[in-house]
Amino acid sequence: MIRLNLCLLAVMTLLLNGCGSTQWNGTPTKRVTATTEELPRSKRGNMPFYEVYGVRYSVMNSSVGYKKRGVASWYGKKFHGRDTSSGERYDMYAMTAAHKTLPLPTIARVTNLNNGKSVIVRINDRGPFVKNRLIDMSYAAAIELDMTSAGTAMVEVEALTAGKTDASKTIASTANDPNSRMYLQVGAFGEQGNARSLAERLNSKGISKVSVHKSNSEYPVLYRVRIGPVDSVGEYDQIVRQVETLQIAQTQLVIETL
Secondary structure, X not given: OOEEEEOOOXXXXXXXXXXXXXXXXXXXXXXXXXXXOOOOOOOOOOOOEEEEOOEEEEOOOOOOOXXXXXXXXXXXXXXXXXEOOOOXXXXXXXXXXXXXXXXXXXXXXXXXXXXXXXXXXXXXXXXOOOOOOOEEEEHHHHHHXXXXXXXXXXXXXXXXXXXXXXXXXXXXXXXXXXXXXXXXXXXXXXXXXXXXXXXXHHHHOOOOOEEEEXXXXXXXXXXXXXXXXXXXXXXXXXXXXXXXXXXXXXXXXXXXXX
16 A cells, blocks of 8 residues: 655645555564554644545544444555654554544554454554555554455444443444345435436446345435445455446445344
């Protein structure tokens, strides 16, 4: 992934340290576990916005209530010892992570949706700037999530506030439930006809496993267009690339329990 060295310049620019990903199989020599104490914002890495490859990212004012699902990757030996966006040195054996928009630092629980394993990390870096990636884990954190061999994993990222180390782990129990399914949601409509039109459009472009889910517990009723169930990161990426060719960029990973 791309690691950033953010500097507050007059024109809000950003300097890139390098790019890439590594698949180094070593043994961690230490563990540094993050805590949920109130953390002051870093003097670096928290500019209102920055740009990478022509894309503008706005840094969030607060991490309170943040919870999102997506794909995690990891970075290791290549960046060990380099400065992170917050100014801290990257330690591949520490429980840290990189995120594009959460304040630095932010304490978060990351749960691997494929196996239910979770870890608490200190987000102190920016990235990953690769399509369809939500968070970049340190080597040690990736080891704990059992995702180093695959390189990526479906995860849920939940920001933790002070004192809340026992954040809800409902997602961990449903991840291994044979009755739970993961989907890529590509749209939500108040009119059933609009949802069906999108579903038909997706089908006509060769995208399979498209369905319309009606919400009976909400008012007004919503009709959500979903693709799935999705069985792997590879399939997820492939589907996202397919829908992007149709100018559909606002997608999200959802879990349904049957």
